[in-house]
Amino acid sequence: MSKKSNLSRRTFLSRSAIATGGIISLSMIGTPGRLKSQDTQETREFESFTTHQGLTVEALAECIFPADENGPGATDAHVVTYIDRSLKTHLAEEKEIYDKGLVWLDQFATAAQGAPFVELTVELQNKVVSAMDRRRTPADWPSDADMPPRTWLRHVIGHTMEGMFTDPQYGGNYNDIGWKLLNFPGLKAFGYDAPFGYYDATMPEIEYPPFEPYTG
């Protein structure tokens, strides 16, 4: 299971982009659902995930936080790298949940849409995620699964958001992509000159009475 990546991230990106047949652009890479997973099977290695698991999580994270006209998404921010690494460290307890859940996900995707999750189009992937997000467990969800799909999805959503907005040292929020979406400077801005926001600049300060010490 433990495979040390010997490919640089740049290589990953280039190969993924080439595999899409498209131009190398970050937002283009955020559409793995259009790939056939076998196209990239040899090019991707992960620390915790198998290649198939990693590509599936990447596709699912991209559904959760997609690249679109508003900016880059989970794939661009290396969310899967964050989750993959974290399952060896602070999310180690979640490894089993991913191992089981990714099997359920593929069984469900196959039953509902005819193919493992990563092989579906983005449109069909979104349908799968929508079905998982319903309060009532869909009939096609594997009967031996010991977690409702909505609960499992919550784990992945939480980790996807962590991967989008974490300090980049943990592998996600690559190049501050998540923070830039918010105009959050992270650690770059230290201190400010008031007024700093709109309201403190426009709303007058209150005048307080002078202090009168109690002398009793």
Place this chain on the structure above:
Amino acid sequence: MPHLPNPRIENPDVIVIGTGAAGGVVMKELATRGLKVVALEMGPWLKTRDYVQDELKCHHLRGLIKYDQPNTYRQMADEDAAPMYSINMQANVGGSTIHYTGISWRFHESDFKERSSFGAVEGADVRDWPLDYWDLEPYYEKAEYEIGVSGLAGANPFDSPRRRAYPMPPVTRKASGAISDDAAKKLGWHSYPTPMAILTENYDGRAKCMDCGFCEGYGCTMEAKSSTLVNMVPKAMKSGNCELRSNACVREITVDENGLANGVIYLDEKLNEVKLSSRVVVLCGNGVMSPRLLQMSQSPAFPDGLANRSGRVGKHLMFNYYQVVRAFFDKDLNEYQGVMDTRVIQDFYEPNPDKYGFYGGGVLEPRGDGSTINFSRMNVPRVLSWGPKRKKWIMDNWNKNMMVVTSMESLSQERNVLDLDPNVKDKWGLAVPRVTYDVHPNEHKLGDFFRDRAKELLETAGARQVLSGRNSVPRGDAHLMGTCRMGDDPETSVLNKFNQAHNVKNLFVVDGSCFVTSGKSNPTLTIQALAFRASDYIIEEMKKGTIG
């Protein structure tokens, strides 16, 4: 921080257990006034350089700063208690003053005399404190100057009188504070600068706050937050009279044949038992850890736990009931920098049961939220938690959101208990604290009232959308009070008005557990004023020879 001496002291006059808000004060006061002190801290001695501006690490991982004392919780005594981390405390040198918000106001005169002022409450055990505001006033002042509190004296018309202004001006107003000012003015309320244990000027050898924004929930990387790690502990160590032993988890306070405390047994880093003797023991765990240690310290003289002849040790657990009302505005707030709170409203502080139909009161604390991970995962009605709409929602709202935290009184109830869990052990092999806690019906009425006031404030300020919270039952909190309450009567209280155990005169419990009522919010400055006061008393009594 320069290298601090840490001399080996084998025969201390006083053992101080815990190095947080109160323990830091007590070790500094006693050591700098000539007593030999050993301070025992169950967690590590992290230094300022160990703290980082990292939301994931500090808020979401159990590591650097995250509730590191497991506990169990149940709502009612006939239920099984479930394991969790609901006690918001930090076990390391400086205790929870490392990660606290730093709000440092005084209780009002009325807080100490609620029973005689406002009467009894059915189903609750409201009592007067055995001391009053004026007993504490000089110590509030001492705490403000020694701890390093910024604020604007005279700005809050509801404050009780004070003899001296704050040592430095208040924190700079942020957008959330401006919104509070504007709306409060329109509503006829009073919005005033929050007193904060955060330096606004260089003070006492520490540099002023740089407004980095990684504040509540983080350890300060600038030493501008006035945690006891940076104000009290260094002074204690520089005196040469104090040894600080970290990773030393006390499992028992021992007693001699006369029923007096004579030392402690603690577990060191390798779980070896170490015995240490002293003339006086000062327990500064917090409102959960102190009663737990007393309960673990069983002996023939004290079969129900040390200093527990009243049976009150662990009873009357109180939090501050609170709610969060969040709002979204049209323009950027830029709340991701600066301190958490810059304004507060206390117009509804004083209890007025006849007028409001409920007992107690509370405060409105407008504050920002610069968290990115927490924010992105927030439950929002009618917004999916995933997909392009969630993404757009995060992008559109993150820099336009603020909260009003309403912090309120929790009533003292005998059924709210902290005791030893019979089934769950912690990493030291000791029983974890078990919390049995249910709210008093009054708290729901308070919650409804204050939620409405918070909505009123935010809507008056022109919020585009207000998300109100709802009443719930807290399973734990950061404000931990009431479990060794003070009183004049040894039959119904654990401590006297100097935090001295009624049953064990050389044992003191100095922290939130001594509180008789919860106040309305943020107990730390009151804990610290009590710690300065108890320290004076301990020194006087040891000089007189009545203890130790």
